[in-house]
Amino acid sequence: MVHAAEGTLQAYLDGEIDSAAERALRDHVDACASCAAELETLQRVNGVVRESLALIETPVPMLRARAAIAREQNARHRRVARIGAWGLAKAAMLTLLLAGVAAAAIPDVRRALETTFSRVVAMFSGAQERTADAPVQPQIVDPGADVVRGESFVAPVDGRVRIVLNVPAEGSVEVIVRIIDGAQAHVETATTGTESRRVGPGRLELSGLGAGSVTIGVPRGVANAAIEVDGAVRVFKRDGSLHGSDGAARGSEVRFMIGS
């Protein structure tokens, strides 16, 4: 009897063989102790590796990459716009030539030139002002006031919540983290920036903060919560208590400053 190859058994576990081959393989494994044992070994090592790799998973920092991509996209839009503007400039020169030929029709030529010129200007300024594909949607609660207030709730996923803060470009922000009652994490902001936020399953990311304060309520019932600043955990919750980044327990309220 021909035994199943190690690679075939692995492909079977990964769902990479077709159904006819799968049936034949299953029949063989049912009748062959040696292949059954090999399959069991593979199942075990697959399990060990899956579990091991899950252990070294870290939070994915998206913000910097989003910003870099947006910058690159804007630069590309500008390059495209410049080529377009050059095309129009050539059209304007052609119009001038035509103007030389048909000198009698000066008012028309002038109007044509003016139109072209304004289109060139629009093209350039349009490209410069463009913040195309901005990665985050600003949610300015009160655009009239200096201090902008925002409020968000984050539902835990699998007993976990993550709040990600990005250090403000200017000014300093006091961050207050408290354990609260209730099922959802609660994040209140009052800063001078044009705050933007991004919500994902069990997580909230805030950026564009100005000077002011951010108050984060972590639900008592959440098993695992982390407050991250620029990619590093500053405060986390375990066993009903908040801990600093040094691991020391800090009770039910922690305050710290971020920014300059």
Add this chain to the structure above:
Amino acid sequence: MEFDAVFETLYPSLFRYLQRLTGDEDVAEDIAQESFVRLLKQTLPEDEIRPWLFTVAMNLVRDRARKNERRHRLLISAPELVTRIPLPDEDMERTERIASVRAVLGRLPERDRQILLMREEGFKYDEIAGVIGVAPASVGTLIARALKKFVTEYEAREVSDGSRG
């Protein structure tokens, strides 16, 4: 698919892959970002985007390693240093296990690491084959052998840790 949708879908996967592969979050972030900037200039069929990204990223990992031999050696020899968050006592065992996983992964041949980590990100065999340049039919065998290598090393380490402590 729009570029932004591709980014939101594939960036986390590429970052995770690179972070586990190199053991260095900063390197992973730089390279994942650079790979997507390069993707902006490409026009690719949708099903080729993922293998393309992972291939470009792997080339960037190798470029960086060549340019910075010494740093690379440091990374490979001490990937445990990357663990950032000191944990409470009850998580000490977990911390040690994380260090073991990083160390064992760091000692696997590069291709084995790539194979295991791409599969972990849900790559199909033909995608893995495309990235590492082998026949799709050989991927099952390569995965099985890499898995066994990992587990043998990992368990040998646990036994030696246990006898010390």
